[in-house]
Amino acid sequence: MASCLECNVKMGYSETNASRNHDGLCIACYVKSLVKTKINAANNTKKPTNARSLDHLFEKFESITLTSETAPNLRVRKRYGIVHGEATFTGTPHEKPKLFDRLRRKKKSVENNNLFKKVIEEANVELKANAIKQGANAVLGYNMNLTTTAFGSKNYVIVSVTGTAVETA
Numbered sequence: 001m002a003s004c005l006e007c008n009v010k011m012g013y014s015e016t017n018a019s020r021n022h023d024g025l026c027i028a029c030y031v032k033s034l035v036k037t038k039i040n041a042a043n044n045t046k047k048p049t050n051a052r053s054l055d056h057l058f059e060k061f062e063s064i065t066l067t068s069e070t071a072p073n074l075r076v077r078k079r080y081g082i083v084h085g086e087a088t089f090t091g092t093p094h095e096k097p098k099l100f101d102r103l104r105r106k107k108k109s110v111e112n113n114n115l116f117k118k119v120i121e122e123a124n125v126e127l128k129a130n131a132i133k134q135g136a137n138a139v140l141g142y143n144m145n146l147t148t149t150a151f152g153s154k155n156y157v158i159v160s161v162t163g164t165a166v167e168t169a
Contacts, residue, residue: 004029031129039125064128067140080134080165085126089119089157116157120144123159136165 002016003009004026011019011026022030067074123144131139140163147158 028129028133031132032125035125064131064137064139067142075169076166077169078167080136082162083127083130083165084162085123086160087119087122089116090154119159123161127161131165134165136167138166138168139163140166
């Protein structure tokens with residue numbers, strides 16, 4: 001049995017054949033790589049890609065509805081199950097700031113906020129990629145959990161997002 005080059009998930013026969021066209025990646029990892037590529041392209045000032053399939057996949061990714069509760073205006077056709085995404089943020093808490101760093105404290109907190117927003121975005125990308133992999137076009141019951149832990153001399157903030165993947169009418 002073959003396994004994905006990125007997440008090491010074992011793949012069946014049809015997934016293995018499909019992964020040959022996707023650089024040895026499973027469908028979820030391939031979708032995540034496409035989305036990250038599209039996000040990086042959008043952040044750059046270069047011209048957008050002409051690949052219609054990539055644009056269609058990104059439109060599908062962007063159109064996924066995330067709700068924090070059951071939405072009465074959405075007609076659910078099919079429930080696929082719970083999907084998740086996670087990302088981590090690392091920092092060293094016990095560094096002694098130098099005098100110049102104390103003066104730049106505001107700049108450092110802005111950088112940390114931007115990095116934290118990027119980590120949340122990565123978790124949401126993984127959540128949406130897992131929903132697309134299952135065939136969903138919406139995620140109901142969106143929930144975000146933040147967990148802090150310390151290993152050795154580093155602090156970790158783990159961002160975990162979950163929801164129920166559904167297909168709406």
